[in-house]
Amino acid sequence: MTEPITVRRVGADEAAACIEPLADVLIDCVEGGASVSFMLPLPREKATHFWRGVADGVARGERVLLIAQDREGQILGTVQIILSMPDNQPHRADVAKMLVHRRARRRGVAQRLLAALDDAARAQGKTVLVLDTVTGGDAERLYERAGWQRAGVVPKYALMPDGAFCGTTFFYKHL
Numbered sequence: 793m794t795e796p797i798t799v800r801r802v803g804a805d806e807a808a809a810c811i812e813p814l815a816d817v818l819i820d821c822v823e824g825g826a827s828v829s830f831m832l833p834l835p836r837e838k839a840t841h842f843w844r845g846v847a848d849g850v851a852r853g854e855r856v857l858l859i860a861q862d863r864e865g866q867i868l869g870t871v872q873i874i875l876s877m878p879d880n881q882p883h884r885a886d887v888a889k890m891l892v893h894r895r896a897r898r899r900g901v902a903q904r905l906l907a908a909l910d911d912a913a914r915a916q917g918k919t920v921l922v923l924d925t926v927t928g929g930d931a932e933r934l935y936e937r938a939g940w941q942r943a944g945v946v947p948k949y950a951l952m953p954d955g956a957f958c959g960t961t962f963f964y965k966h967l
């Protein structure tokens with residue numbers, strides 16, 4: 793990794809200002825075949841609507857949004873912590889939408905996002921994190937390297953963007 797990368801948490805106003813570049817990252821990932829809630833084709837309007845909802849969630853204090861940027865400020869990747877939980881799980885959070893643009897992959901951007909995510913979760917008083925990802929996908933190795941524990945697989949849990957079933961692996965991490 794030669795190019796400097798900055799990873800940081802963004803507030804509600806900045807999240808709202810980043811909707812278009814975040815939509816670029818989401819669309820790129822879905823077009824690259826990632827199963828991250830959306831099907832192909834993913835219209836830009838749908839992608840921007842999703843990020844508007846995320847920015848609103850950040851404004852309400854329900855989500856933490858992290859972004860990774862290059863030297864020019866271009867958004868390379870992102871991940872979220874969903875803080876809002878039932879009353880009996882105040883110590884837990886879900887991790888969602890780990891996305892790195894294809895042109896920025898295999899340079900440690902996701903690894904950096906995960907390290908920052910742990911710090912941000914701890915700062916929110918969260919000690920148990922949960923996420924799910926496509927079984928057999930590249931992200932499984934990433935999470936295991938970052939100390940996440942594999943809880944199990946649910947076959948046919950979701951669809952790939954082209955409509956094929958995919959299994960989902962659930963991971964957790966105790967901070």
Ligand SMILES: CC(C)(COP(=O)(O)OP(=O)(O)OC[C@H]1O[C@@H](n2cnc3c(N)ncnc32)[C@H](O)[C@@H]1OP(=O)(O)O)[C@@H](O)C(=O)NCCC(=O)NCCS
Nearest residue numbers: 793821826890891892897898899900901902903925931933
């Ligand atoms: C999964 C994903 C987030 C990984 O992002 P990334 O930034 O490429 O991840 P990293 O760079 O930290 O690690 C990826 C690989 O690059 C390698 N790598 C990291 N830095 C490197 C470097 N400087 N030089 C060479 N290789 C490097 C890692 O060892 C890892 O190798 P492996 O996949 O063979 O085990 C990305 O592929 C992605 O966005 N996929 C689509 C969306 C998705 O599936 N998200 C997960 C949803 S839960």
